[in-house]
Amino acid sequence: GQSLEQPSEVTAVEGAIVQINCTYQTSGFYGLSWYQQHDGGAPTFLSYNALDGLEETGRFSSFLSRSDSYGYLLLQELQMKDSASYFCAVSYNQGGKLIFGQGTELSVKP
Amino acid sequence: DAGVIQSPRHEVTEMGQEVTLRCKPISGHNSLFWYRQTMMRGLELLIYFNNNVPIDDSGMPEDRFSAKMPNASFSTLKIQPSEPRDSAVYFCASSFRLAGPRGTQYFGPGTRLTVL
Numbered sequence: 001g002q003s004l005e006q007p008s009e010v011t012a013v014e015g016a017i018v019q020i021n022c023t024y025q026t027s028g029f030y031g032l033s034w035y036q037q038h039d040g041g042a043p044t045f046l047s048y049n050a051l052d053g054l055e056e057t058g059r060f061s062s063f064l065s066r067s068d069s070y071g072y073l074l075l076q077e078l079q080m081k082d083s084a085s086y087f088c089a090v091s092y093n094q095g096g097k098l099i100f101g102q103g104t105e106l107s108v109k110p
Numbered sequence: 111d112a113g114v115i116q117s118p119r120h121e122v123t124e125m126g127q128e129v130t131l132r133c134k135p136i137s138g139h140n141s142l143f144w145y146r147q148t149m150m151r152g153l154e155l156l157i158y159f160n161n162n163v164p165i166d167d168s169g170m171p172e173d174r175f176s177a178k179m180p181n182a183s184f185s186t187l188k189i190q191p192s193e194p195r196d197s198a199v200y201f202c203a204s205s206f207r208l209a210g211p212r213g214t215q216y217f218g219p220g221t222r223l224t225v226l
Contacts, residue, residue: 033214042201042217076182086146087153096141096208097166100153 002026004101011107020104022088032064032071032073043048083108114218116202122224128190131221135204144187145201192225
């Protein structure tokens with residue numbers, strides 16, 4: 001079957017860097033996505049990796065190692081507004097279906 | 111673009127009643143997804159459509175749940191009869207296509223369902 005693991009909570013201070021890890025077990029892996037969800041809001045897309053390596057989008061970067069079934073989301077220059085839940089999600093079997101992790105709640109402190 | 115539109119935003123109903131949730135995907139997107147989110151089970155995919163055709167409904171919890179997509183701009187998720195354990199936030203999402211970066215899913219604001 002498919003499963004993903006990510007930490008349930010992470011706390012960091014404003015201006016710091018934080019890394020949220022995600023390990024997965026899935027057959028027919030296609031890509032790893034990251035979504036952000038603020039309390040009471042909808043998940044919004046942050047980043048996607050299909051190939052090994054680092055993808056950078058502004059303050060956010062995402063990394064994938066297919067051989068290790070591992071990825072991470074890196075958030076730099078943390079701001080209070082980054083306090084949210086972050087989900088990794090795996091697509092497989094040529095895309096389409098997304099399986100989401102349980103989410104990591106990030107708290108940014110002043 | 112208005113984004114994915116869902117209605118109603120909140121629904122409170124009594125056990126045994128029929129509930130219909132509605133979704134309008136982003137114009138031009140040909141894939142549509144229904145999710146359910148609860149504290150206990152997280153974000154679960156219920157069913158998804160491609161070009162209005164149901165592709166995978168293996169996440170639909172039981173026969174009380176049904177979904178339709180009669181055209182490219184409208185989908186419904188129906189629960190009949192509803193039970194308290196169906197209480198959750200139901201999200202609809204759409205994407206331009208299924209796979210890859212262009213398969214990025216855009217979520218609607220969700221419908222918060224409470225079954226008493």
